[in-house]
Amino acid sequence: MNAIEVENLVKKYGDFKAVRGISFEVKKGEIFAFLGPNGAGKTTTVHVLTTLLKPTSGRAVVAGHDVAREPIEVRRKIGIVFQDPSVDRELTAYENMLIHGRIYGVENLKEKIERLLKFVELWEFKDRPVKFFSGGMQRRLEIARSLLHEPEILFLDEPTIGLDPQTRAHIWDYIRAMKEEHNMTIFLTTHYMDEAEQLADRIAIMDHGEIIAEGTAEELKKLVGSDIIYLKLQAREELKCLKADFIRGCKVLPDGRVRLDVENAAEALPRLFELAKESGIKILEVTYHRPTLNDVFLHLTGREIREEGGEGNVAKMIMKARMRR
Ligand SMILES: Nc1ncnc2c1ncn2[C@@H]1O[C@H](COP(=O)(O)OP(=O)(O)OP(=O)(O)O)[C@@H](O)[C@H]1O
DSSP, X not given: OEEEEEEEEEEEETTEEEEEEEEEEEETTOEEEEEOXXXXXXXXXXXXXXXXXXXXXXXXXXXXXXXXXXXXXXXXXXXXXXXXXXXXXXXXXXXXHHHHXXXXXXXXXXXXXXXXHHHTTOGGGTTSBGXXXXXHHHHHHHHHHHTTTOOSEEEEESTTTTOOHHHHHHHHXXXXXXXXXXXXXXXXXXXXXXXXXXXXXXXXXXXXXEEEEEEOHHHHHHTTOOEEEEEEESSGGGOSOOOOTTEEEEEEOTTSOEEEEXXXXXXXXXXXXXXXXXXXXXXXXXEEEOOOHHHHHHHHHSSOHHHHSTHHHHHHHHHHHHHHO
């Protein structure tokens, strides 16, 4: 059963097509990530799916309702954590939760607030004004708030942008727990490859308003081709290519190492050690490289996600935070 179905979705700003006819499906209970550099069209897509923007053409059905024709029904069934903080900084964490819960008409509100603030480990800070919270605490509060009305689908736009590695890992734990404990469908956008890889069951790579590849991290990496194993052998005379059915390619490098192309390095390594033993070859050092999602993006576009993401995005976040003060 699908939680989200998108067909030929187009979103234009004036004459500019930010989303150029994308189609995809997200299954119920799945974590689905949109991975792509700044400006790829990820936020625009999230805004259309969460009914904040109207599609120019195409169709999007979210939690069983058409976003253009039944926006109110869609809104009832989804939760959103925006890229830009949207909590009230002058109010306490508890007050922010209370107001949101009342707007949505949440039943057993106080009980739910306590459970959720405990879930994101903010219960002890519930009476502190949000302006004294760190970026990570604010993001955790936003997550707790987005869960108050028990949404079927949660949209997270760059959930860990600008946060330190420890806080990011913490937020990843909450996201995994939401999926595992509540079978929640989670749609997240990110320009961090590790985030997509660590969290998502399936990933759509987006660039210039189009989905250029889609699949599990493993499936996407297979688009690049082989894993690579580098061997340093003991004797110079052993510097020749090894032959076996699991070795797709072999090259002796100028620095004296042997480079092997294999389908799966983890499976090939034990067989390689056996082969070396049988042939009386002594291996001094082994390193291997598995394609990363960055290699996939590079393979598909000739560019790196990092070039336009990473630091730039953090800088953008800091600028926005300063402007709000
Ligand atoms: N309101 C707007 N008016 C005109 N152009 C816009 C508007 N919002 C976004 N764009 C443009 O649409 C394109 C897609 O932007 P979008 O924010 O969806 O990308 P993104 O992948 O989410 O990147 P980011 O992470 O930086 O938000 C960009 O070229 C952006 O400049």
